[in-house]
Amino acid sequence: MTATPSPGEPGSREAPIPRPAARAILVADRRVLLFSSVADDVPGLLWFMPGGGLERGESSEQALRRELREETGLDDFELGPCVWLRRHVWRWQGRWYDQRERYFLARAGSTEVDASGLESGEMQAIRGFRWWTAAEIAAATSETFVPRALARLLPPLLDGDVPAAPIDSGI
Secondary structure, three states: OOOOOOOOOOOOOOOOEEEEEEEEEEEEOOEEEEEEEEEOOEEEEEEEOOEEEOOOOOOHHHHHHHHHHHHHOOOOEEEEEEEEEEEEEEEEOOEEEEEEEEEEEEEEOOOOOOHHHOOHHHHHHEEEEEEEEHHHHHHOOOOEEOOOOHHHHHHHHHOOOOOOOOEEOOO
8 A cells, every 4th residue: 555645745746735724722711622534644533623714804803713512513702813823734535734823812601602604524523622721732642733833823812911912823
């Protein structure tokens, strides 16, 4: 069995599809909401924040409000500033994407999540969700979080230290 080369690697004929995306650092009671999935190149579960790709003509904020309604059922949240930026090239359903993400701080009025609005592909990929504390993330050595530096990046936000301009969160 041969591995599929990444875009730009020898043997690859496919250029990644540019994909702007918005994600929410959705906080309630000093906990952040993360969804889990499995990925071929990651052992165990991969934990990531709600959000997704922008549709044609949408701003990041509009896309994020739509995605949060679809993925969490939540309408009761306060959308704050964009605090992190992330770029990641990844494969989904046989296609490569060059995703440029903007992470917005958001405060939820409820922790009741209704994920029934997920699209069929998302429903197959997502294994569950959980509200995590920063300490739990830091202690979860067998889990993979996106961004990878989440354990370091999250505590300042929870303490009210919001960067004046978005910072690169790394992969």
